[in-house]
Amino acid sequence: MERLEKLEHASSTPELLHDACMVVDQLDDNVRTKLIQQFVKQQIEFYRNWFRKGTKESKLDEIGKRYNWAKKKLKEYAEQYSSIFPEYWCVPQELIIEFCLATREDISEILKTSSFEATVLYKAILSTIKFERHMHERFHVETVSRIGYY
Numbered sequence: 001m002e003r004l005e006k007l008e009h010a011s012s013t014p015e016l017l018h019d020a021c022m023v024v025d026q027l028d029d030n031v032r033t034k035l036i037q038q039f040v041k042q043q044i045e046f047y048r049n050w051f052r053k054g055t056k057e058s059k060l061d062e063i064g065k066r067y068n069w070a071k072k073k074l075k076e077y078a079e080q081y082s083s084i085f086p087e088y089w090c091v092p093q094e095l096i097i098e099f100c101l102a103t104r105e106d107i108s109e110i111l112k113t114s115s116f117e118a119t120v121l122y123k124a125i126l127s128t129i130k131f132e133r134h135m136h137e138r139f140h141v142e143t144v145s146r147i148g149y150y
Contacts, residue, residue: 025086036085036094043073044098051106060110063124067131070099074138093139100135 025032047069051057057065077092085091107124 032089036089036091039085039091040094040098043095044102047073047099048102053106053109058106058110060107060114060116060124061120063107064127066103066106067127070096070131071134073099096135096139 074092
């Protein structure tokens with residue numbers, strides 16, 4: 001990630017960063033994979049820090065804030081990074097996958113160590129279903145149409 005940060009500081013032009021991604025694309029697939037993983041890891045570290053255990057935001061009744069963070073991060077990605085990373089790298093999808101894995105881990109821990117009123121659990125489940133539907137609509141159609149099934 002240091003290399004990506006240095007590259008971002010060296011030039012503020014998205015075109016140059018996009019061109020750098022095209023160079024990475026010509027290298028071994030592992031290089032591209034590592035770059036994507038580093039970028040996603042950095043974003044998820046921000047998430048983990050914001051929703052770390054013991055904070056108000058980490059509570060189950062605040063789960064909507066987690067999903068809002070993910071939606072905001074996707075919007076931020078579209079505004080700041082979509083012109084840099086090639087679309088076929090599927091960076092937003094990778095970001096959401098890692099977000100979901102981290103969130104699942106956090107929620108599992110919360111459910112193991114705390115008790116809740118039924119209404120809190122019910123609202124959390126509804127919020128989760130709504131988020132899952134939103135992500136399915138966003139990425140399923142996008143991914144399937146890219147592959148060519150529709």
